[in-house]
Amino acid sequence: MTVLDAQSRITEIRSMLGLHRPTWSDASAHFRDALQSEVDSATTATPAYGRTTPVSGTQVVAAAEKYAGTPYKFGSNVPENGLDCSGLVQRAYADIGIKLPRIARDQASSGTPVPSLAQARPGDLLAFGRPVHHIAIYAGDGRMVVAPHTGEVVKTEPVTGTPTTIRRIIPTATAPAVRPANLSTTQLPESVPYAELFQSTGARYGLSPALLAAVAKVESGYNPNAVSRAGAQGLMQIMPATARGLGVNALNPAEAVDGAARLLSKHLKKFANLDLALAAYNAGGGAVSRYGGIPPFPETQAYVPKVKAAMAQLTTRATAPATESASLTGGLLK
Known part of the structure; x- marks a missing residue:
């Protein structure tokens, strides 16, 4: 002492x-x-x-x-x-x-x-x-x-x-992390931009391709050349310093999605919670740790539900063709 x-x-x-x-x-x-x-x-x-x-x-x-x-x-x-x-x-x-x-x-x-x-x-x-x-x-x-x-x-x-x-001392109990085994095998509709890229990257990192696609949709509207007023770049809106740390070119879609997947995987592992992982992607892991939850930033507070809503929509669309096919088959068999 x-x-x-x-x-x-x-x-x-x-x-x-x-x-x-x-x-x-x-x-x-x-x-x-x-x-x-x-x-x-x-x-x-x-x-x-x-x-x-x-x-x-x-x-x-x-x-x-x-x-x-x-x-x-x-x-x-x-x-x-x-x-x-x-x-x-x-x-x-x-x-x-x-x-x-x-x-x-x-x-x-x-x-x-x-x-x-x-x-x-x-x-x-x-x-x-x-x-x-x-x-x-x-x-x-x-x-x-x-x-x-x-x-x-x-x-x-x-x-x-x-x-x-x-x-x-005891971390806040919120919604469970999204890591069920079947999520990484979800098939995105071909109409989703960069669907194959989200699919392959999700499989590589054990992430839902719908999660990656939802982040891209909210971040850039699937625009690989987007640059925000804050300087975030590309499909996944990665800041230049973060891109350098990840060793990726944020304006290259394949590298950007790979870098974003690594960031999301890290945040999911650290916080064991989808909401907190998304908040960390938007505001940084340090902010999530400091506030013991989603930081009280209006942008981050709005960002998390936007991505989750987009993800739910993409997941629903991914299962729709099979449902429609089954319905059509059933009609023909009657």
């Missing part, structure tokens, strides 16, 4: 002890033990991601509320001895199988940011102070589960004050 770490922890101590400003004579033992606990736990803590069993924010809240009535005790994450604010957070998440750092400041850097309390969901972390010295678990409806300070107990109470940061 660095000197800055120690100073941050001292700030936390002072806040948690309320009106009583701790001195080395009465707080040194607690401080020494807490620092050692934090150093030990920091070497073993792991991120929340990579977990395979689905969990929800309401499970986190329930896990925290189990400790209601537990006395506040600075430096403790052992319920039998008492819990401080970050100890409660760490313990509640540990109970559902997610490891978090020990101190409030480090917990407040975990997960992804949530822009405001209005967008917070149960299970999100509410951190207070600069530097962060206090933390709680959002319970929904403007309430939080918290270990307040010395002389108090773990309880659920209204959110008081404005959090300096809100963090989402």
Whole structure:
């Protein structure tokens, strides 16, 4: 632990002890033990991601509320001895199988940011102070589960004050990723421009050709020479810097579709969700990560449903000939 770490922890101590400003004579033992606990736990803590069993924010809240009535005790994450604010957070998440750092400041850097309390969901972390010295678990409806300070107990109470940061540890559950095996074999109608190119590229990357075609339709209207005011180029509207990174010529349809397919595959793998992958294609993966979901940009908010609608239309058109054929055959057999 660095000197800055120690100073941050001292700030936390002072806040948690309320009106009583701790001195080395009465707080040194607690401080020494807490620092050692934090150093030990920091070497073993792991991120929340990579977990395979689905969990929800309401499970986190329930896990925290189990400790209601537990006395506040600075430096403790052992319920039998008492819990401080970050100890409660760490313990509640540990109970559902997610490891978090020990101190409030480090917990407040975990997960992804949530822009405001209005967008917070149960299970999100509410951190207070600069530097962060206090933390709680959002319970929904403007309430939080918290270990307040010395002389108090773990309880659920209204959110008081404005959090300096809100963090989402459990990724937002949205529509499942589009990766069923049959999508990559969907046959686009021959009337769709570049249908064969979307078909072959989709098969190469395990993507729906309708997804690639829908992106092209929304991005450029199937125009391989399109250039946007922002400088995005070609059929798939790839920015020059992105095209260089992908090693493609954005004005060459075959290279553009290949590059776009690689981008979409990367985003689908990272976010495991079609909506988020499309948002990342439009606004960048960093923006999706920062906002913990589709960024609040009007263009991106409109882009995702447009592409999904175009994709649904293309998929319907792809199955229409077979349906019409079956209908005609049935009529002849009558």
